[in-house]
Amino acid sequence: MTDAVPALSLAGVNVAYDGYRALADVSLNVAAGEAFGLVGESGSGKSTLLRAIAGLAPVTAGTLRVEGETLTGQRRGRAFHARVQMVFQDPYGSLHPRHTIDRQLLEPLAIHGVDATSPRILRALDEVGLGAGFRFRYPHQLSGGQRQRVAIARALILEPAILLLDEPTSALDASVQAEVLNLLEQVRAERGLTYVLVSHDLGVVTHMCDRLAVMHGGRIVEELPADDLVAGRIGTDYTRKLMVASAGFRRGSDGHGHADE
Amino acid sequence: MSEAGIGSGQGTRAWLLSEYPASRMQARLGRAYATWLRFAANRLAVVGLAILIALVLVATFAGVLAPHSPYAGDLAGARLLPPLSPGHLLGTDDQGRDILSRLIYGSRLTLAVVLMVAVLTAPVGLLVGTVAGYAGGIIDTALMRVTDIFLAFPKLVLALALVAALGPGIENAVIAIAITSWPPYARMARAETLAVRHADYIDAIRLMGASPLRIVLRHVMPMCLSSLIVRVTLDMAGIILIAAGLGFLGLGAQPPAPEWGAMIASGRRFILDQWWVATMPGMAILIVSLGFNLVGDGLRDALDPREAER
Numbered sequence: 001m002t003d004a005v006p007a008l009s010l011a012g013v014n015v016a017y018d019g020y021r022a023l024a025d026v027s028l029n030v031a032a033g034e035a036f037g038l039v040g041e042s043g044s045g046k047s048t049l050l051r052a053i054a055g056l057a058p059v060t061a062g063t064l065r066v067e068g069e070t071l072t073g074q075r076r077g078r079a080f081h082a083r084v085q086m087v088f089q090d091p092y093g094s095l096h097p098r099h100t101i102d103r104q105l106l107e108p109l110a111i112h113g114v115d116a117t118s119p120r121i122l123r124a125l126d127e128v129g130l131g132a133g134f135r136f137r138y139p140h141q142l143s144g145g146q147r148q149r150v151a152i153a154r155a156l157i158l159e160p161a162i163l164l165l166d167e168p169t170s171a172l173d174a175s176v177q178a179e180v181l182n183l184l185e186q187v188r189a190e191r192g193l194t195y196v197l198v199s200h201d202l203g204v205v206t207h208m209c210d211r212l213a214v215m216h217g218g219r220i221v222e223e224l225p226a227d228d229l230v231a232g233r234i235g236t237d238y239t240r241k242l243m244v245a246s247a248g249f250r251r252g253s254d255g256h257g258h259a260d261e
Numbered sequence: 262m263s264e265a266g267i268g269s270g271q272g273t274r275a276w277l278l279s280e281y282p283a284s285r286m287q288a289r290l291g292r293a294y295a296t297w298l299r300f301a302a303n304r305l306a307v308v309g310l311a312i313l314i315a316l317v318l319v320a321t322f323a324g325v326l327a328p329h330s331p332y333a334g335d336l337a338g339a340r341l342l343p344p345l346s347p348g349h350l351l352g353t354d355d356q357g358r359d360i361l362s363r364l365i366y367g368s369r370l371t372l373a374v375v376l377m378v379a380v381l382t383a384p385v386g387l388l389v390g391t392v393a394g395y396a397g398g399i400i401d402t403a404l405m406r407v408t409d410i411f412l413a414f415p416k417l418v419l420a421l422a423l424v425a426a427l428g429p430g431i432e433n434a435v436i437a438i439a440i441t442s443w444p445p446y447a448r449m450a451r452a453e454t455l456a457v458r459h460a461d462y463i464d465a466i467r468l469m470g471a472s473p474l475r476i477v478l479r480h481v482m483p484m485c486l487s488s489l490i491v492r493v494t495l496d497m498a499g500i501i502l503i504a505a506g507l508g509f510l511g512l513g514a515q516p517p518a519p520e521w522g523a524m525i526a527s528g529r530r531f532i533l534d535q536w537w538v539a540t541m542p543g544m545a546i547l548i549v550s551l552g553f554n555l556v557g558d559g560l561r562d563a564l565d566p567r568e569a570e571r
Contacts, residue, residue: 054464054468055467055468056464056467056468076470078470080470081468081469081470082470084468085468086465086468088461088464088465089461090461093460093461093462094461094462094464094465095462095465096462096466096480096483097462097484098483098484099483100282100285100288102285102288107466107469107471107479108469108470111469111470111471111475112469112470133281134281136281136282136283136284136285136287136288137280137281137282137288138288138292141280151465154465158469
């Protein structure tokens with residue numbers, strides 16, 4: 001892992017919105033083909049980190065490298081867009097409400113000047129487990145899980161090497177969550193993709209990822225292999241607290257969850 | 262809603278409302294049909310649409326429908342005849358011209374004014390608003406301050422000043438109305454753009470590498486279009502009234518053009534004794550304005566994006 005060029009490399013990255021520091025000196029390396037998790041409470045900067053990589057957040061300092069190439073500012077070249085794609089948290093907000101599924105999938109192909117779009121769109125739909133029947137439907141005719149599958153198909157249609165996943169299942173029902181996670185695992189196995197997965201659900205991250213980083217207040221508190229987290233070999237108090245909170249939440253939702261719903 | 266129809270009618274309906282359209286065209290037509298169903302559920306909107314279709318037909322076939330010439334009158338024998346006179350259903354004016362024929366030909370002028378103003382203002386307002394909203398920063402400030410300047414003038418007064426400068430006439434009236442009516446569209450489009458520009462689907466398309474131009478044209482504008490259509494339709498009544506007002510003041514269409522506002526103005530002199538000369542074009546303006554308002558209201562319900570989300 002040390003001699004190969006990392007798929008993704010961040011050094012001292014800062015992100016600030018109007019003086020508010022959302023990310024503070026974040027450094028991390030993700031190897032090619034690795035599934036890397038980012039966990040932390042709300043507002044800890046996990047999503048901002050993904051958006052900074054994608055060029056959707058204002059990076060004020062530090063360097064970002066994708067496969068050894070340095071990215072500057074918020075501008076990204078065409079090659080970047082073909083290498084790095086993202087799946088957003090809310091499948092109800094990430095698909096254009098006035099475009100058919102066909103149009104949503106056609107758009108990236110048209111932008112990148114890809115020919116023979118029709119077979120590619122059908123293949124992309126097939127890959128995420130949606131038949132050709134879904135091709136000309138509008139997003140409002142799909143369920144949340146189906147929408148998220150479309151969003152994944154859209155992210156994959158340019159055949160990227162790195163996929164940024166911003167809580168891809170947190171807006172979905174528990175049963176659909178498992179389906180989408182299985183789909184993501186299967187796609188990664190087939191294509192050898194590099195994943196950066198953001199989640200507040202430690203269970204999802206330990207299931208999906210080889211390694212993870214714990215974030216708090218815009219900083220990385222701890223980096224550790226997923227197995228260590230499961231085994232409880234934890235280095236910092238914050239991670240322990242997060243784990244206890246996560247477990248406590250799970251017990252609580254088993255016992256009293258239905259009273260609130 | 263009548264579900265009864267012949268076999269092929271039901272087949273077409275099922276094809277249009279299919280949950281699994283098989284082509285781009287079918288998806289588009291199905292969406293249009295669903296919008297039409299929502300529109301048609303509103304009886305008054307359908308009445309309004311019927312009025313507008315009648316207006317278009319009357320304007321198209323004015324030459325066939327009008328019983329007399331709109332310009333040549335019978336000064337000796339047919340001056341100021343009351344309505345229901347033989348041969349003159351709505352009476353004649355002070356120059357012996359048939360009012361019905363003038364109204365029928367006048368519908369062409371009304372329709373022309375409305376269409377030209379819509380074609381001139383809506384795209385300008387949409388473009389200025391979406392570009393300002395999406396670009397932000399200095400471009401936004403510059404464009405919106407220009408818009409504010411135009412908004413600060415009273416509409417009719419600015420139109421008057423422009424017509425006074427350019428000279429009276431229907432074309433200049435159109436230009437004057439167009440210049441004064443685009444700013445509200447720009448504001449509305451900007452507000453809608455600000456609401457969608459940070460949506461995930463816009464971020465997603467940016468991440469696909471789309472250029473700002475492509476994002477504005479293909480992804481932001483469709484979101485602004487339906488409220489713009491509603492707003493323009495509702496404004497049509499006001500535009501007809503301004504055109505008629507300019508005509509009334511002698512700054513719009515010039516005699517002998519059968520423009521409805523100018524007809525009211527010329528009938529003003531005998532409004533007490535020969536009421537029909539001014540009343541008939543007034544009724545025409547009222548009916549057409551009502552038609553546009555009813556259709557606008559219906560479109561607002563039919564095109565409401567929250568409605569379409571379901």
